[in-house]
Amino acid sequence: MVSNNEELVIENLDKTYYLGERRINALERINLQVKTGEFINIIGPSGCGKSTLLRCIAGFEKPTNGRVKLRSNEIKGPGIDRMMVFQDFEQLFPWYTVLGNIVFALKVTKMIATAKERKEIAKHYLKMVGLAGFEDLYPHQLSGGMKQRVAIARALSVQPRILLMDEPFGSLDAMTRSTLQEELIRIWKETKVTIIFVTHNIEEAIILGDQIIVFEANPGRVKEVIKNTLSRPRSPEANDFSQIWERIHKLLGFKNRERVLEERNLIRLFQEERELSLLPHL
Amino acid sequence: MKKMFWVLLCLVLVTGWSFAPRIHSAPVEEIKIAGQFGLVYAPLMVAQSRKIFEKYGLKPVWKEYGSGGAVREALISGEVDVGFMGIPPFLIGWDKGCQWKAAMGFVVVPVGLVTYDPNIKSLKDFKAGDKIAVPSPGSVQHILLAMAAEKELGSATALDNNIVAMPHPDAAAALISKKGIKAHFTTPPYLFEELSQPGFHLVVDDITIFGHPFSFNVGVASERFHDRRPVVYSSFVNAISEAMAWINANKKAVANLLAPEFKLTPEKTMAYLTWEGMNYTTAPYGLMGFAEFMQKAGYIKKAPQQMEEIAFENVLAFVGSRAGGRSEIEKIQYK
Amino acid sequence: MKVTKLKKKSMNKTLNQGLFIVGVMILWELVARAQWFPVLLFPSLSSVFVNLLTELVNGEIGGRLLFSLYLIGAGLGLAVVTAAVTATSALISPIISDWVQALMAVLHPLPGIAVLPIIILWLGTGPQSIIAVIWFSSIWPLITNLHTGLRSVPATQMEAGRNLGLKGIALIRFILLPGAFPYILTGLRVAWARAWQASVAAEMVFGASGGEGGLGWFIYKKRFFMEIPSVFGGMIVIILVGLLVERLCFEWVEVRTIRRWGMTSE
Numbered sequence: 001m002v003s004n005n006e007e008l009v010i011e012n013l014d015k016t017y018y019l020g021e022r023r024i025n026a027l028e029r030i031n032l033q034v035k036t037g038e039f040i041n042i043i044g045p046s047g048c049g050k051s052t053l054l055r056c057i058a059g060f061e062k063p064t065n066g067r068v069k070l071r072s073n074e075i076k077g078p079g080i081d082r083m084m085v086f087q088d089f090e091q092l093f094p095w096y097t098v099l100g101n102i103v104f105a106l107k108v109t110k111m112i113a114t115a116k117e118r119k120e121i122a123k124h125y126l127k128m129v130g131l132a133g134f135e136d137l138y139p140h141q142l143s144g145g146m147k148q149r150v151a152i153a154r155a156l157s158v159q160p161r162i163l164l165m166d167e168p169f170g171s172l173d174a175m176t177r178s179t180l181q182e183e184l185i186r187i188w189k190e191t192k193v194t195i196i197f198v199t200h201n202i203e204e205a206i207i208l209g210d211q212i213i214v215f216e217a218n219p220g221r222v223k224e225v226i227k228n229t230l231s232r233p234r235s236p237e238a239n240d241f242s243q244i245w246e247r248i249h250k251l252l253g254f255k256n257r258e259r260v261l262e263e264r265n266l267i268r269l270f271q272e273e274r275e276l277s278l279l280p281h282l
Numbered sequence: 283m284k285k286m287f288w289v290l291l292c293l294v295l296v297t298g299w300s301f302a303p304r305i306h307s308a309p310v311e312e313i314k315i316a317g318q319f320g321l322v323y324a325p326l327m328v329a330q331s332r333k334i335f336e337k338y339g340l341k342p343v344w345k346e347y348g349s350g351g352a353v354r355e356a357l358i359s360g361e362v363d364v365g366f367m368g369i370p371p372f373l374i375g376w377d378k379g380c381q382w383k384a385a386m387g388f389v390v391v392p393v394g395l396v397t398y399d400p401n402i403k404s405l406k407d408f409k410a411g412d413k414i415a416v417p418s419p420g421s422v423q424h425i426l427l428a429m430a431a432e433k434e435l436g437s438a439t440a441l442d443n444n445i446v447a448m449p450h451p452d453a454a455a456a457l458i459s460k461k462g463i464k465a466h467f468t469t470p471p472y473l474f475e476e477l478s479q480p481g482f483h484l485v486v487d488d489i490t491i492f493g494h495p496f497s498f499n500v501g502v503a504s505e506r507f508h509d510r511r512p513v514v515y516s517s518f519v520n521a522i523s524e525a526m527a528w529i530n531a532n533k534k535a536v537a538n539l540l541a542p543e544f545k546l547t548p549e550k551t552m553a554y555l556t557w558e559g560m561n562y563t564t565a566p567y568g569l570m571g572f573a574e575f576m577q578k579a580g581y582i583k584k585a586p587q588q589m590e591e592i593a594f595e596n597v598l599a600f601v602g603s604r605a606g607g608r609s610e611i612e613k614i615q616y617k
Numbered sequence: 618m619k620v621t622k623l624k625k626k627s628m629n630k631t632l633n634q635g636l637f638i639v640g641v642m643i644l645w646e647l648v649a650r651a652q653w654f655p656v657l658l659f660p661s662l663s664s665v666f667v668n669l670l671t672e673l674v675n676g677e678i679g680g681r682l683l684f685s686l687y688l689i690g691a692g693l694g695l696a697v698v699t700a701a702v703t704a705t706s707a708l709i710s711p712i713i714s715d716w717v718q719a720l721m722a723v724l725h726p727l728p729g730i731a732v733l734p735i736i737i738l739w740l741g742t743g744p745q746s747i748i749a750v751i752w753f754s755s756i757w758p759l760i761t762n763l764h765t766g767l768r769s770v771p772a773t774q775m776e777a778g779r780n781l782g783l784k785g786i787a788l789i790r791f792i793l794l795p796g797a798f799p800y801i802l803t804g805l806r807v808a809w810a811r812a813w814q815a816s817v818a819a820e821m822v823f824g825a826s827g828g829e830g831g832l833g834w835f836i837y838k839k840r841f842f843m844e845i846p847s848v849f850g851g852m853i854v855i856i857l858v859g860l861l862v863e864r865l866c867f868e869w870v871e872v873r874t875i876r877r878w879g880m881t882s883e
Contacts, residue, residue: 060776076780086771094878095795108781108791140879158781349752360655372839378657378843413742420841443829446742447837452734462741581842 006071007194008034008162013066013221015052025219026052030066032213032222039043039188039194040230041209049220050198054164057196058084070161080109083155087167089147092139098126098150099135104158108228110192111160125153145176152184156191165197168205169201179279183205185232202248206241214251223251290578301541310336311514314343316353316365318449321470321554322389322499324364325538325562329617331539338517348449349418357382359500363511364503364518368422369572370581376592377582381505384593387566388499392559394474394487397465398457401437402485405434405441412464415444415453418553420581423467429575430491438579442601450555469498471554481496493617495559496568499508500584508594519596526562529555566597571617628713635790658692660846671779678835678854685831686858689742689812692751698807700759701750709832729754733822744829747819754815755808762807766800767793775852799875813859 015027026049034040042050055061057068059078068075070082085091092101102122103115113116126132129149139147148168155163169177181204188195199205205212209228216223226247230240317323328345329335335342345362347353353365354375366388375382395414401407408414416423424445428438430616435441442546446463448456456462458479465485466476476482489495500524508515517602529536544551554560569592577585586592590600600610608616642662649653649661670676706716729750736753740746770793778792794801820833830838834849839847876880 058780058874060779078776078782080780084772084776084780086776088771090771091773091777093774093777093795094880095798095874104791105781108783128828138878231742254663277635316858354843358655375657375841380657418841419838422838448742451735456737456742459738462737462746463742583716 005032005036007036007038008032008196009069009072010053010057011066011069013053013056014064015049015061015070017057018066025176026058027063028219028221030220030222031058033074034194034196036161036194038194039208039210040194041205041212042196042215043200043202043205043212043248043252044215044220044223045217046200047220048215048217050215051166051222054084054196056200057162057239058082058164060084068225071118076132080111081161082164083158083160083162084164084166085151085155085168087170089144089171091151092154094139097136098142099123101139101150102154105154105158122153123158125157126150128156129153129188130183143176144172145180148172148180149183153189155191156187160193162194162196165195167198167200170199170201177204182233184208197257201243201278202252203222203236205248206230206244207236210249212244214248216251216253229276288457299343303417304385310341311339311511311517312341312594313345313364313514313518314345314362315346315518316345316348316356316362318353318366319348319580321544322391323538323553324529324536325388325522325525327540327543328536329521329531332525333530334525334528335518335521338521340514340517340521350421351418355381355565357504359467360388360504363507363514366499366501366560369497369569370420370422370425370576371514372500373573373576373592375502377584382502383505383508383570383591384500384566384609385515386501386507386522386597387497388522388562388564389445389497389499390495390559390561390563390567391468391469391498392473392488392557393469393498394473395427395430395465395467395485396457396482397485398445398460398479400480400481400483402465405430408441408444408464410443411611412444413462414441414444414470415446415448415456415463415466417450417453418447419445423469425572426488426491426580427467428579429453430486431577432579434486434490437614439601449563454583470557470560471546474554474557489559490567492571494567494614495561496614497569500566500569501564503594515594516596523564526564529562564591565600565611568591570615575617629680630789657843657845665846665849665853668844668846668853672850678832678850681830681832681835681851682854682858684829685816685833688816688831689751692707692748692816693808695748696752696756696759696812697805700756700804701779703744704763704767707764708789708793714764715804717760717764719758722762725757725761728810730818730822733819747816747831750819751812751815758807758811759804762800762804762829763797766797766804770796770798786816794841801879802867802871802875806881809862810859817855835881840870 009031010030010250013027013030013046014025032054042053044050048127052061056063057075059075059082061127093104094105099122104126106112106118106121111120123132126135129152131146131149131153134142134146139150142150144167152163161206171178171181175199184195185204185208195208197205197208202258206228212226212228214223214226215221226244228244230238230244234241236242302378308428315326329343330344330371338556345356347356350367350371353362353367354371357365358375358380364385372382372384375406396444397405399412414427416427418424427441427445431440432438448470450472453466453468454476457476466472468476479486501519503515503518533555534552537548537555541548541551546554547596570586570589571587573582573592576582593601601615602609604612646662649656649664651657653659669678675714703713703717707717731751733746736746736749740749774792774796775788778788783791783844815829817833817836821837832855835849836851839845839851871881
């Protein structure tokens with residue numbers, strides 16, 4: 001059906017910020033190809049630009065140089081073919097119920113014409129993420145893990161080509177995190193959606209990804225791309241698991257004090273940049 | 283340091299000297315007097331600056347209020363011993379059960395309804411949206427307007443929907459700038475100021491409405507004060523009488539004295555003091571006339587049958603009671 | 618268990634407060650009847666209520682109340698529209714945002730009633746001036762809350778909205794306004810309280826016009842005719858309307874919106 005299976009191509013992407021007089025290369029010459037249905041993991045130290053890359057793919061930010069192409073079309077802005085799931089528990093709309101959040105997504109994207117159908121589809125996705133029966137609760141009544149499940153269901157409901165996940169399990173406890181990882185793999189297999197998953201947790205990267213892209217910071221660059229062919233389900237106890245773990249750990253390296261400070265500056269800068277970037281879209 | 287010493291010495295001498303005469307004078311009685319600001323209160327200002335109260339053994343404590351209503355409330359609460367107000371506010375209080383009576387007339391002044399609109403020649407010419415400013419509901423001006431409305435339009439309340447309550451200075455400013463209000467029912471000096479504007483004219487005046495002059499303000503004292511401190515009461519009446527007599531005999535000096543207070547030239551003050559109709563007199567005018575009208579129009583529930591219900595003995599003695607029909611001075615108490 | 622306990626506690630509180638108010642009312646009646654103060658200044662509560670009833674029956678209070686509500690509705694309505702336009706422009710343009718903040722800092726502390734003399738000079742006396750004072754009194758809490766509220770919406774929610782293809786007016790309508798709703802409600806509450814105060818104060822300082830006055834004018838007029846029980850009656854009506862609007866309107870909305878959504882700070 002599809003002649004080439006390159007879902008997403010990133011060509012020579014640079015992203016530069018200015019911190020006062022200083023120029024910071026958040027991302028430098030990034031080149032990546034993602035195939036349809038792949039599960040890609042991006043891992044790197046904080047401030048390496050991995051989130052920035054995800055935001056460029058989502059269309060929230062524009063690359064300084066280079067481009068991101070989705071099935072040969074250059075990305076100009078946000079769109080429902082690339083849905084983002086954030087780390088932040090606040091991503092759900094608190095004024096809608098669990099069901100309402102998904103129905104709203106289906107309604108504003110004009111995906112589904114009738115209210116009845118929208119409700120059915122929303123229920124279907126809630127069932128997929130294991131939240132059948134929780135339709136009428138409001139987000140504030142949910143636990144962190146449940147909130148992230150709703151966010152995944154909402155993102156999937158509009159049938160994106162790519163699911164972008166920015167450390168979605170980063171704020172969860174270890175138990176919930178590992179349950180959700182398993183379920184995500186199940187959902188991925190079920191929906192065959194392409195997933196780009198950002199994490200700073202080596203174990204998570206190995207459990208989830210087909211490919212693990214290791215980033216280095218300042219400038220943010222791809223250090224190495226690791227093919228992960230471990231058979232699923234993957235267990236950290238396995239021998240080859242720890243081999244990959246050691247390898248990534250080594251690639252990430254140790255950080256000295258100056259580097260930590262530098263990263264803090266960058267994080268702050270990204271935050272400000274993000275807030276400012278909201279204004280022109282109104 | 284040396285300079286400081288001389289200054290201190292002077293201070294001691296001056297204060298010592300100013301306290302000295304007290305030793306010889308009679309015991310001083312404090313009296314709290316409520317007034318408002320304006321030309322009407324000239325007798326109080328004269329008495330103050332010429333120390334007339336002190337001569338009668340009184341130590342006056344002045345309290346200035348922004349409206350007749352506030353003066354009345356001060357009297358009721360016992361904050362002051364005597365106060366000055368229009369006959370209608372005085373009667374409203376009396377009707378509601380205030381234990382007080384008129385202690386004297388205070389001043390007769392021209393009162394008039396001024397407009398800038400050449401089309402308004404009588405009350406009939408006021409349209410629904412034309413605003414008439416009066417100082418407050420229930421004030422002399424309001425009641426006069428009601429009297430005029432009854433006479434010309436057949437109903438005392440005919441213009442009630444046209445009135446707005448505004449203090450004199452604000453209303454005068456509004457009328458002169460022709461903003462918001464069409465007419466202002468007012469007294470000197472605002473009356474004089476407004477009438478001196480080109481095209482401003484009287485729609486109706488007090489004499490036309492009431493038939494003859496009336497006391498614009500009366501002095502009011504509580505029965506309690508009158509009964510418990512009769513000497514202070516009579517000293518107060520005498521002091522005011524002396525101040526008034528002095529005003530009438532020395533208008534020029536009064537003009538010079540008051541001009542800076544009103545921020546006017548002495549010439550203008552003089553012109554105001556001697557405007558036709560101005561009369562500083564302790565004689566009461568129109569006490570009963572207001573009462574009868576206000577009862578008929580429903581502003582008060584009961585009207586006094588006899589003057590003694592609303593006036594103290596000095597006023598009654600002054601008015602007298604002629605056998606075989608009312609005397610001239612009795613007649614002017616009625617409308 | 619916990620819920621019933623809480624309910625009981627709040628019931629106790631209501632009962633306690635109710636008893637206190639009844640106690641104060643009884644004390645008032647007793648003090649008034651003892652006539653320690655002149656009856657004119659301190660009328661008995663029963664006479665106040667009898668008066669109030671008469672004025673309710675003859676329609677005087679009702680007419681005044683309706684007029685007050687009309688003035689407040691007009692002033693508050695204008696203020697809401699102005700505040701919405703201002704806050705939205707401030708959101709789009711950082712320059713306008715600076716201006717609005719400067720204006721808020723300078724004008725917010727100024728009581729609406731203080732601008733009355735100027736408003737009278739510009740607009741004359743009458744309802745339009747009172748509406749203007751109400752507008753001026755209520756606009757600042759509205760703008761301040763709207764301004765803060767719109768900025769309080771989490772960036773993630775905005776991006777989630779943009780991800781769904783929302784932008785411009787749709788983004789404001791579907792994401793920013795509901796997100797800012799807790800602040801909007803607070804703003805409306807404060808604005809309503811201020812509008813009431815302004816309308817009563819404006820009418821009492823500058824007495825509106827006879828036929829067109831609201832409750833402030835009612836109290837003002839009654840004061841000059843020394844009908845003190847009616848003055849208290851006017852006050853009671855103002856209190857009752859304030860309570861009713863707070864309980865019936867604002868709380869009703871609050872329970873159905875921000876409390877249900879878990880968007881309250883409690």
